[in-house]
Amino acid sequence: MAPPFPRRAPAAVRHSARLLDLAFALITVVGVVTGVMAAEVRESPWAGLIPLALFLGALLLFRRRWPLIVLLLSIGAIFLYRFNSHFQGGWIWPASIAYFSAACTPRVRWVALIGAAQLVYAAVDFWPVLSENANRFLVHIAGEGLLLASLIGAGLCHATALRWRERLRETDGRARAAEERLRAAREVHDIVAHTLAVVGVQLNVAADTLEEAPDEAAAALRVAKDVRNRAMADLTSLIGVLRDTSDGTAPQPDLAALDTLIADARAAGLRVVLDQRGDPASLPAAPAVAVYRIVQEALTNTLKHAGATTAEVTIERAPSAVTVEVKDDGRGCEEIVESHGLAGMRERASALGGTLAVGSAPGGFSVRARIPVAGSPV
Known part of the structure; x- marks a missing residue:
């Protein structure tokens, strides 16, 4: 399964991807700061919240190249902030985009395993609330689990859509190549049939006049040789198409080449x-x-x-x-x-x-x- 983020893409696509990564980074910075402050954490934002948000946002600029590493570093930063603050507002959502990006890769099983481990730790960390308010505990853990499943599912759907689109492009390319090879095969048939007909007539003329009129026989052989040389040049330009390569292709003859075609027929x-x-x-x-x-x-x-x-x-x-x-x-x-x-x-x-x-x-x-x-x- 190919990675969903190609290493080399057209310049316009790369530019759009960089803008999207920057937008995700800004959304994460604003979202984390807003979400944590909404939870009424009393610590100064500069004591850990803003550095956390900036770090999580900066990591997303590298999500295409190292998605799993970005996810692990994001989770580590969230753990570090949770251990040094009184924030109890959730473990999964600050790393939502990192989870989604990692789930788009072939290592989605590792992403699910990491998410499950983080969810188990979240349940253990939130366990004291169970005896005080069981509904709050269940809603909190179920919400975290649902968010994790949604992120992984969205990543899988996105990766599948990209692979399907790539397969459609490949299928379309193969269809165009097959059509081109079919066209080239028709051209080969036309060239060979015409050449054999003209050369055959000229060889018959040469054979009939070789002893009685050597000059006429020589002229017929020269015509046959010229026709053969032109046919070989045309065939060489078409063989590349039949071999799935564009090397040596040449423009196809049109009405401008009719004079040569008719001259060959007249010579025959x-x-x-x-x-x-x-x-x-x-x-x-x-x-x-x-x-x-x-x-x-x-x-x-x-x-x-x-x-x-x-x-x-x-x-x-x-x-x-x-x-x-x-x-x-x-x-x-x-x-x-x-x-x-x-x-x-x-x-x-x-x-x-x-x-x-x-x-x-x-x-x-x-x-x-x-x-x-x-x-x-x-």
Whole structure:
């Protein structure tokens, strides 16, 4: 069980904690002086009362670092004052905040033991009153016991609440990390699929032209090498996320990287026509990344499965949404199998409140997504 008072906290939290400790110290000083004087003790306050109150208040400034020591020193000071005065007003309440602070720690059993021992001593010390006024004795001891139980119970509740809040923060952090790793896994899939498709086409070109046209084969290999190098850089930036570390992360590609993506597809032998309408550059980061990845996955599927020669990419930026459509002239399909790529595109769109439609189009296959911008309804 972790201590409820962390050794290192943000500066604002530490400042607030110091102010709270100072407030508790002042409350204790005023409360002890007022309570003892209300009991009509005839000794001069400077003879022991004010030094006791100042000492108990000063101890509370260290209650977070040494709560059990503060409690023991507070009890010792109360004993010393009781032995040198005629005060009979109680043993527990002058150390109330010290008891509460110590009860917030994992050593709450020791706190209960110390409190019980002090309560037993209080009963022994107050025993002569039993024969004179049994009700007064019972009320006094029962009140001390009830106060002690309340202080320990409050400390336990406070510590439990702090631990629960910390667990909620940890759970939230783990959920965010898992979501980030899932996003990174999707990015890895998109990068690997696209790279393999482009590199595979270029290697086939190189193999077919190696003997008859060495220059063309060399150019194809250079394109494959460039695509591979860019993919390795992207993968390196994502591996850190999958390993629960932020080292080496890099911004995700957006519409500014579309030219490189389309150039790779063209180098693989696919004629790609890009039509951008409106002002796609004004897209926020999340929709821009989603549009890029949808185009990447759609072109990858076209290269791998469609047998197409031409693909048309249309991106239309409207005030409330962005629409992206990728159509090719390849083989359509009557039955669509929801692969990882299609599922990833659909998840990207739906995560931003958008929709995705895929299916055969006149003369080929079509992928169309509509994603709202700035929370506008689809």
